[in-house]
Amino acid sequence: MSNARPDPEARLDAASEWLADRALTGIGDAAALTAVPSSRRLASALDESLELTAAAVDLALFPPRETPPAGLRAKVTARLERISEAAHGSAPLPRSPAPPATAPLTESPRWGWYAAAVAVAIAAFAWWPNPRSRQVVEPATPDALRLALLETPSTRMIAGACTDDPLCAAQESCGDIVWNPERGEGYLHLVGLEPNDPQEFQYQLWIVDATRDERFPIDGGVFDIPADRDEVVVPIHAALPVGQAALFAVSVEKPGGTVVSDRRFVLVAPVG
Amino acid sequence: MPQDPPTSHPSDDGPSRAQSGPPILPRVAAGDPEAINECYDRFGGLIWSLARRFCHNPSDAEDAVQEVFIDVWKSADRFDASIASETTFVAMITRRRLIDRARRRSRRPPMPTLPEQAAAPPESIGDAEMSEDVRLAAEAFEKLRPEQKQVLRLAIHQGCSHEQIATTTGMPLGTVKTHARRGLIKIREILRAQGKLIDEAGNRPGEDEA
Numbered sequence: 001m002s003n004a005r006p007d008p009e010a011r012l013d014a015a016s017e018w019l020a021d022r023a024l025t026g027i028g029d030a031a032a033l034t035a036v037p038s039s040r041r042l043a044s045a046l047d048e049s050l051e052l053t054a055a056a057v058d059l060a061l062f063p064p065r066e067t068p069p070a071g072l073r074a075k076v077t078a079r080l081e082r083i084s085e086a087a088h089g090s091a092p093l094p095r096s097p098a099p100p101a102t103a104p105l106t107e108s109p110r111w112g113w114y115a116a117a118v119a120v121a122i123a124a125f126a127w128w129p130n131p132r133s134r135q136v137v138e139p140a141t142p143d144a145l146r147l148a149l150l151e152t153p154s155t156r157m158i159a160g161a162c163t164d165d166p167l168c169a170a171q172e173s174c175g176d177i178v179w180n181p182e183r184g185e186g187y188l189h190l191v192g193l194e195p196n197d198p199q200e201f202q203y204q205l206w207i208v209d210a211t212r213d214e215r216f217p218i219d220g221g222v223f224d225i226p227a228d229r230d231e232v233v234v235p236i237h238a239a240l241p242v243g244q245a246a247l248f249a250v251s252v253e254k255p256g257g258t259v260v261s262d263r264r265f266v267l268v269a270p271v272g
Numbered sequence: 273m274p275q276d277p278p279t280s281h282p283s284d285d286g287p288s289r290a291q292s293g294p295p296i297l298p299r300v301a302a303g304d305p306e307a308i309n310e311c312y313d314r315f316g317g318l319i320w321s322l323a324r325r326f327c328h329n330p331s332d333a334e335d336a337v338q339e340v341f342i343d344v345w346k347s348a349d350r351f352d353a354s355i356a357s358e359t360t361f362v363a364m365i366t367r368r369r370l371i372d373r374a375r376r377r378s379r380r381p382p383m384p385t386l387p388e389q390a391a392a393p394p395e396s397i398g399d400a401e402m403s404e405d406v407r408l409a410a411e412a413f414e415k416l417r418p419e420q421k422q423v424l425r426l427a428i429h430q431g432c433s434h435e436q437i438a439t440t441t442g443m444p445l446g447t448v449k450t451h452a453r454r455g456l457i458k459i460r461e462i463l464r465a466q467g468k469l470i471d472e473a474g475n476r477p478g479e480d481e482a
Contacts, residue, residue, distance in 0.1 A: 020453040024427040025434065026371040048364065049469045052356045053409065053460040055363035058428050059402075060410035064321030072320070072334055073312055076341045080308045083345060156346050157339075159372040174375040 016050070022161045023050040026174070083153065142233040146178050146187035155180040158248065160269035167194040167252060167266050177248045177269045179236070186236040188220075188250070193266060195227040203266070204253045205236060211243030218242060222257035245271050297358050300348035315344065315362050322363065326370035326430055336373055340366045355469055357403035371431040405468045412462035419443070420455035427452050 149155050160175040162168040175193070179186035188205055196202060205220030212218070219239040225232055250267040296314055299307040319340050323333040343365050351361050413421065426437045434452065438445045463469050 016457050017453045020456045024452055025431055026375055049460055050456055051364045052360055052469060053456055054428055055367055056360045056405050056409035057413055059363050059406045064318045066321040066324050068316045068320035076312055076338055077308050079338055080341060080345055084305045159368050
């Protein structure tokens with residue numbers, strides 16, 4: 001019996017149930033997602049049909065009838081105009097090198113050398129005598145860089161769905177990804193995920209690239225959540241160039257991370 | 273405190289224009305700056321109404337609306353008119369953002385205080401400006417079992433968790449999950465039988481590899 005192949009209809013149900021949970025509550029059931037074969041997991045994660053269904057039912061049951069306050073139009077249009085202007089010719093924000101992360105990111109040795117070189121360059125630049133100012137250039141925090149990236153063209157914020165893993169603090173945690181595909185730059189933002197003991201396990205970010213074989217997601221880096229932090233922002237350092245990010249996921253892995261995930265997910269963020 | 277049933281009439285800034293007029297999201301996707309105000313005209317009431325329902329106070333709702341509009345602006349290129357209406361697409365993006373904010377803000381959305389009459393659809397459906405997929409969703413909803421309707425109303429209204437719904441209704445948690453999932457999936461299948469949520473090539477999103 002244990003060797004029997006899963007019923008294809010049962011697989012579809014598992015995927016649909018996971019999507020239904022996500023559409024209604026923002027939380028996907030980890031067990032349901034795990035039951036979905038890896039060959040279907042990407043397609044399932046990208047499926048918005050049940051979210052669209054929930055939206056249509058919402059509009060049908062609770063038709064929008066409120067009028068926005070008078071001042072809101074100016075706020076919205078100002079922000080959109082800023083984005084639109086940035087997208088049409090004004091100088092893009094300088095790409096900031098990765099600063100010290102709120103949650104330290106462990107990288108592979110190959111990228112470690114690169115990071116070290118960048119760090120040296122940053123330090124050299126920051127301390128180079130400036131004839132016009134003696135101000136010390138303060139490295140931007142990951143949170144500030146995340147917000148700056150959010151304002152740049154092509155950047156998207158992708159909502160993450162936490163699973164029902166116990167590390168998600170009784171399903172009260174959440175997160176999002178701010179990702180700029182043109183720059184290949186992004187930040188993982190997590191709230192309420194349980195702190196980890198790096199000697200016991202670490203969190204690892206994965207990026208499913210639609211231009212690559214889905215079975216081999218890109219390692220986005222290993223990171224820790226300190227015990228005194230309820231909220232962390234982690235710069236994403238993809239081990240390989242990302243062609244088209246389709247899904248971000250955070251898993252629980254052995255210390256140091258792994259090249260093949262155990263697929264114990266705590267957060268899934270389909271790009272859509 | 274229970275929310276009053278929606279009784280106000282749409283105004284010029286209101287949501288009634290959400291379902292009318294030529295498509296605007298393709299212009300948004302193309303970066304047409306002239307589309308900014310039109311986009312607000314068309315969806316401002318829709319997004320604001322949803323935000324007021326999910327957010328505790330007007331200030332929070334205003335912040336949420338700004339975030340949603342940025343999401344809409346950046347997601348417009350994904351809109352496919354053959355799958356859903358612009359209104360439903362924007363409502364989906366809005367709901368996603370609001371559910372995420374609600375979880376982030378309180379980690380525990382407030383218990384629903386939904387009066388039954390607020391959820392009753394007959395007065396609210398059938399408007400001439402209602403998009404077809406919304407009208408079909410309303411009809412499909414009426415085909416559900418009463419328990420499924422009850423659970424879905426609570427789940428959709430404020431993104432309540434299964435646990436909250438179980439507490440509110442007294443149903444076992446597993447029953448709530450089953451009603452919510454099966455009810456929503458059934459509505460989707462009814463919509464698909466009507467040709468909705470299927471792209472021009474006939475693909476059903478997410479099922480192309482099945």
